[in-house]
Amino acid sequence: MPRRRLRSLGRIAIAFALALSATTALAGLGVYLALLDAIDHQVDLRLQGEARELLEGGAGVPEIVRRIARERTERESADIGFLLRDPQGRVIAGNITPAHSLPIGVSTVTGDAAIPGLSRGRAWVKRLPGGDTLALVAESEPIDQHDHKRGRILAIGFGAVMTLLLIGTFALIRAIRVNIAAIGGTAEAIIDGDLRARVPVEQPGSVFGGLAVTFNRMLDRIGELMAGMRSISNDIAHDLRTPLARLHGRLAALADAPEAAPVREELGEAVAESEEILAIFAAILRITEIEGGERRAGFERLDLAALAAEVGEGLELLVTENGRTFAAPAPAAAVPVDGDPRLLTQLIVNLIENAVTHTPPGTTIRLNVRRDGDTALLCVADDGPGIPLAERERALRRFGRLDASRHTRGHGLGLPLALAIARLHHGTLALEDAGPGLRVALRLALAG
Structure with a gap:
């Protein structure tokens, strides 16, 4: 089945608006995901750096416990959660108690972990040589509902961009429609017989202005050609009507002469034929006069x-x-x-x-x-x-x-x-x- 074609400016505008909206939405989603990934990456780097300090020098469990206690009081790491468990899962040290175990490696932590003050964050978990497990958790949303607010900001920003683009699109469509209407109005006037009608030219240097100038030049040329043809046909008709009228008069006079009695019937037919030819020229001139539009x-x-x-x-x-x-x-x-x-x-x-x-x-x-x-x-x-x-x-x-x-x-x-x-x-x-x-x-x- 053949695809339906876009046959009107309205359909083109709607299709373009839908495509633009979809593209903008995808771009907004892409920016949002990229921003979220960038934040997570920065948090991961911070957790890995803190973990290296805790494990520096192959520290044992007592030293790790001491370092955790120290880090909890430091300003730069006070917002990080620490948790050290023994192989049986008992807490050795730390300031968080997640509601469920955290997977080994780097992962995302949400509110279901029941960590106080954390709505979304990142976790770094490693199993130590002795079987103990060290976990570090950091908030990736320092402000409550920051993810929703970030999404709202992006939506507003991209919405504003899309609005401006849509306004520009419809302004362009309107400009095209106005210029097409001007050309159509001129064409209708010419069809109605006003051969002097021309497309208005507001800005000759613009695209539409240049098109209007070219269109008007074409109409000027067509007008010249039509005037020339009309002049030739009128001149021929006028020039032929005079000798034909004289011929008709002479034939009529000859038909009335007494000596023309033997051929009077043939002369009568010739007079009728000459009248028919004169009627044809009169009709041609009449049609030309009417089509010119002057009779309005x-x-x-x-x-x-x-x-x-x-x-x-x-x-x-x-x-x-x-x-x-x-x-x-x-x-x-x-x-x-x-x-x-x-x-x-x-x-x-x-x-x-x-x-x-x-x-x-x-x-x-x-x-x-x-x-x-x-x-x-x-x-x-x-x-x-x-x-x-x-x-x-x-x-x-x-x-x-x-x-x-x-x-x-x-x-x-x-x-x-x-x-x-x-x-x-x-x-x-x-x-x-x-x-x-x-x-x-x-x-x-x-x-x-």
């Missing part, structure tokens, strides 16, 4: 339901004259949106004309507008042949004519123009299954 300056508050009812009333005759049935129920309530009324009118006209063009006679075309949650929903549906799911994306592309409509008059720019208008209004345009037929759904945000 003409936005106003309007009732989408009332606008659709007015457009539908004007197009009803067109639909019925072409052998289709038109159904446009009266809106039950106002559906306020912010938009350009002329562009939205053109969108509705395009959708209805598209339905008339690509459905057979007898088809019913429906226009409906209503509120759907916090959005305005405008639908143009028909019960015609529809568009297969695999071809709907192509239908929304420029000149994306489907195989079924190759022999139908048109240029494949009606739906792309409607899509450009929807995007200009921060809305969506979707092709859906009407069961049977096609439903084109426009969603716009309701005006506040």
Whole structure:
């Protein structure tokens, strides 16, 4: 099973915080154990030094007893416990009586040894040549509950370090999030048509500032390229429209001439084709203008339901004259949106004309507008042949004519123009299954 990847800054922060906490805890435990071992080692060295003084020169039991008595009164060794036993375990000399026997060698002594004043210490025990046993015990915690206090001090210290590291981590995560949000906001503005949007640069010399500068330079270059392409397409369209318009006028005049009677039908078809070419150039220029985003300056508050009812009333005759049935129920309530009324009118006209063009006679075309949650929903549906799911994306592309409509008059720019208008209004345009037929759904945000 593949491992789950960290896909968000929040998860990265949590994972890093957990790893940091575990590392800090292990480091704290390591320091605590190392400190405890260092203290025990120092106590062991002290006990071994005291033992050498007691046994110096191969002293016998009487001399060891005398030396123990002397050491018990010395300031430097007054806190050490001494115990000398005979081979039968009877006490010969000393100032401690442990509750249990101490093992030979060096070991840790705890409170269960019942040595007064000792909570934790170290013991040094050696069996002497005559069978006697000499034991020395020293406190490794001169202060009561020193081990707990030492652990608390370490916990506080490492806790403070961990807190600072966590604060720094989350501050870094927040800085990354803020800068990503700035880049994302700029990208969204550009998607919405504001090609002048740029990422704010607060500190050009910083890592994020340098990234923002590079990102803005990229946007400048993309803007230059798009402006150049738009200028070329506009220039071509404008330059070609003039001779095409003259050609259309001459063909129309020629078709009306009496001497053109034998070829009047062919001239009429040529006039229609020239009109179609002019319509294509007009549509291209219109889409380019809309995608530029400048038309947002003409936005106003309007009732989408009332606008659709007015457009539908004007197009009803067109639909019925072409052998289709038109159904446009009266809106039950106002559906306020912010938009350009002329562009939205053109969108509705395009959708209805598209339905008339690509459905057979007898088809019913429906226009409906209503509120759907916090959005305005405008639908143009028909019960015609529809568009297969695999071809709907192509239908929304420029000149994306489907195989079924190759022999139908048109240029494949009606739906792309409607899509450009929807995007200009921060809305969506979707092709859906009407069961049977096609439903084109426009969603716009309701005006506040």
